[in-house]
Amino acid sequence: MFYLTLRKETPLIFKVSVPIASILLTILFGIFIFSVLGYDSGKALYHFFISPLSRIDRIADLFVKACPLMIVGTGLVLCFRANIWNIGAEGQLIMGAVFAGGLALSFPNTNSVWLLPAMAVLSFIGGGLWAFLPAILKVRLRTNEILVSLMLTYVASLFLDWLVRGPWRSPTSFGFPLTNYYPDAGLISKINFPGIGTIGQLHWGVFIAILVCLLCWFMMQKTVFGFQVKLVGDSHKAFRYSGFSESKTTMMLFIISGGLAGLAGMIEVSANIGQLQPNISFGYGFTAIIVAFLARLNPAAVILAGLLIALIEMGGDSAQIALAIPKVVTGVFKGILLFLLLAGETLTKYQINVKPRQRSVPND
Amino acid sequence: MIDALILTILMTSVPLVLAATGELVVERSGVLNLGLEGMMLMGAVSAFAFTYATGSLFIGLLAGIISGAVTAAIFGFFVLGLATNQVATGLALTIFGTGLSGLIGADFVGNAITGLPTLFPKHFGDIPFIGAFLSLDIVAYSSVIIVFLVWVFLFKTKTGLILRASGISHDSAHSLGYSVLKVRWCAVLFGGMMAGLSGAYLPLMLTPHWSEGMTSGRGWIALALVVFASWMPSRIIYGAILFGTITIMQLAGQARGWTIPPQLLSSLPYLATILVLVLISIRGSAKHAAPSNLTIPFISSK
Numbered sequence: 303m304f305y306l307t308l309r310k311e312t313p314l315i316f317k318v319s320v321p322i323a324s325i326l327l328t329i330l331f332g333i334f335i336f337s338v339l340g341y342d343s344g345k346a347l348y349h350f351f352i353s354p355l356s357r358i359d360r361i362a363d364l365f366v367k368a369c370p371l372m373i374v375g376t377g378l379v380l381c382f383r384a385n386i387w388n389i390g391a392e393g394q395l396i397m398g399a400v401f402a403g404g405l406a407l408s409f410p411n412t413n414s415v416w417l418l419p420a421m422a423v424l425s426f427i428g429g430g431l432w433a434f435l436p437a438i439l440k441v442r443l444r445t446n447e448i449l450v451s452l453m454l455t456y457v458a459s460l461f462l463d464w465l466v467r468g469p470w471r472s473p474t475s476f477g478f479p480l481t482n483y484y485p486d487a488g489l490i491s492k493i494n495f496p497g498i499g500t501i502g503q504l505h506w507g508v509f510i511a512i513l514v515c516l517l518c519w520f521m522m523q524k525t526v527f528g529f530q531v532k533l534v535g536d537s538h539k540a541f542r543y544s545g546f547s548e549s550k551t552t553m554m555l556f557i558i559s560g561g562l563a564g565l566a567g568m569i570e571v572s573a574n575i576g577q578l579q580p581n582i583s584f585g586y587g588f589t590a591i592i593v594a595f596l597a598r599l600n601p602a603a604v605i606l607a608g609l610l611i612a613l614i615e616m617g618g619d620s621a622q623i624a625l626a627i628p629k630v631v632t633g634v635f636k637g638i639l640l641f642l643l644l645a646g647e648t649l650t651k652y653q654i655n656v657k658p659r660q661r662s663v664p665n666d
Numbered sequence: 667m668i669d670a671l672i673l674t675i676l677m678t679s680v681p682l683v684l685a686a687t688g689e690l691v692v693e694r695s696g697v698l699n700l701g702l703e704g705m706m707l708m709g710a711v712s713a714f715a716f717t718y719a720t721g722s723l724f725i726g727l728l729a730g731i732i733s734g735a736v737t738a739a740i741f742g743f744f745v746l747g748l749a750t751n752q753v754a755t756g757l758a759l760t761i762f763g764t765g766l767s768g769l770i771g772a773d774f775v776g777n778a779i780t781g782l783p784t785l786f787p788k789h790f791g792d793i794p795f796i797g798a799f800l801s802l803d804i805v806a807y808s809s810v811i812i813v814f815l816v817w818v819f820l821f822k823t824k825t826g827l828i829l830r831a832s833g834i835s836h837d838s839a840h841s842l843g844y845s846v847l848k849v850r851w852c853a854v855l856f857g858g859m860m861a862g863l864s865g866a867y868l869p870l871m872l873t874p875h876w877s878e879g880m881t882s883g884r885g886w887i888a889l890a891l892v893v894f895a896s897w898m899p900s901r902i903i904y905g906a907i908l909f910g911t912i913t914i915m916q917l918a919g920q921a922r923g924w925t926i927p928p929q930l931l932s933s934l935p936y937l938a939t940i941l942v943l944v945l946i947s948i949r950g951s952a953k954h955a956a957p958s959n960l961t962i963p964f965i966s967s968k
Contacts, residue, residue, distance in 0.1 A: 306749055306965050387753050443947035446956055448753055449893055450943060453936040456886065464929035591757055628772045630878060633765020640758035644750035652749065
């Protein structure tokens with residue numbers, strides 16, 4: 303048997319090697335799974351990890367895929383860093399898209415340049431409101447935020463479903479559950495590089511995503527609020543002595559992470575879809591949890607982590623097309639990766655000691 | 667007609683009761699396993715595969731239970747052995763189980779099996795009023811017995827008391843000399859077996875085939891149900907029937923062109939669960955509150 307003791311100091315080598323070792327081990331598991339299922343693991347790995355990086359437009363699409371993961375992931379990093387468990391980002395993302403979509407659909411003929419910024423603000427409010435509910439219940443009534451934010455995800459998803467099948471359905475959609483297209487002013491355009499043109503689907507939302515990650519990183523490193531976040535996560539006692547309000551910090555973090563998730567939803571729809579439909583997110587809100595842990599709760603590292611998870615997603619598509627490996631295998635990879643990352647988290651926090659066979663003595 | 671409706675409601679409730687009862691024991695011991703959906707899917711695919719291969723429903727059920735427990739053991743290894751974050755580990759288990767079950771089941775899509783027979787002779791179903799209650803299968807009847815046994819275990823036995831103590835204050839339980847980790851391991855494995863059985867019920871009884879992600883969110887509803895029941899076993903049965911009724915109403919309503927949006931009905935279990943959580947918090951009574959050490963890892967021998 304073994305037991306855990308708290309480390310006084312975490313060696314730097316652990317902090318760096320945990321994500322890398324987790325990725326390598328996941329690949330090893332992948333080779334094992336592929337060979338058990340009778341696929342050529344060399345080819346499978348090529349299609350998973352190399353093929354999406356083999357052309358410049360595919361790399362650009364990788365950034366597009368990573369865009370919502372980065373934005374949601376950064377918000378979750380802030381929450382998790384403060385030991386607050388907002389796991390309803392998926393629902394907040396949907397509500398953000400709904401709020402922004404409502405505005406875009408109300409002005410079908412506008413070509414105002416203010417439409418997009420207004421949509422962005424509304425999406426932040428929509429996602430923030432959806433996160434406000436579990437936050438206020440936690441602060442005022444000590445209601446479990448994990449359960450409330452999770453339940454609200456399903457409510458949000460059903461609400462969107464009702465909107466696009468009912469009141470917001472386009473009269474010209476031939477009965478399909480789709481809204482009208484947004485006006486052009488409500489769409490996010492592709493980045494047009496001078497002399498090159500557009501690359502893949504690369505759009506301005508990706509630029510915003512990277513900016514958001516860097517801003518959050520700056521906030522965590524250099525501002526008092528960032529200090530509060532880290533303090534409340536590390537030690538409740540020290541936080542109370544410091545005179546900051548724990549309730550206020552909790553509320554702020556919930557609203558920021560919910561708002562960011564909402565913004566991600568708005569960008570996803572305005573850049574890639576152009577209208578509302580029953581499924582606008584493919585579990586980004588949940589996948590972003592993996593991103594947050596892969597980034598070891600560092601907002602700047604979220605950029606890299608988001609790209610890596612996007613690589614697994616895109617690799618799943620390319621392996622499915624080339625080798626007919628079912629797409630669900632990406633879920634297996636993502637699950638294993640998250641398991642290993644969490645285990646690595648333990649190794650950095652605790653020392654594992656081997657216990658000689660004897661009964662543990664209580665009261666020591 | 668009404669009998670058929672009641673029968674469908676009862677059958678929809680069975681997997682909810684099974685999964686929620688398992689999760690209730692897990693949560694009472696102080697562990698939150700959000701991997702219900704993953705464990706159920708692993709149970710479902712194993713039950714289908716083994717029934718299909720051997721033709722024996724008994725082996726199928728057994729395979730479902732075992733694979734639920736094995737999946738739960740992965741969760742236990744990380745959460746109990748390595749004290750990882752329970753919320754994130756549970757989500758990882760759901761992502762992993764959904765993927766792996768889809769991968770294993772890819773070859774079985776499109777095949778059919780014969781489901782469980784009813785326990786009593788068919789014509790018992792024609793008896794007025796109680797016919798629907800006599801047209802169920804052995805797993806459905808067992809689920810009620812299991813709930814009763816879990817209640818007896820939790821509230822009438824010493825081991826049950828130790829389990830609840832681990833969930834409320836693991837430090838106290840530890841200093842009295844009880845092995846918190848051992849108790850939680852047993853709870854997690856039991857929860858896995860129940861989730862596996864619940865998953866097995868889907869392809870063996872509700873729809874006699876396998877399809878990717880066939881639990882379609884039942885794991886999350888079962889999770890809501892535990893909270894809705896405020897961690898009391900008996901209330902799981904009422905709650906499951908209520909949630910099952912809402913699900914069936916929504917399907918029946920759609921068929922008859924009701925004006926109530928089906929999405930509103932579908933969201934009622936989640937909204938009701940939030941309401942119950944809020945009511946528990948307002949009343950602040952410890953008896954119906956969540957186990958206070960829920961999601962807090964126990965690190966033995968400091």
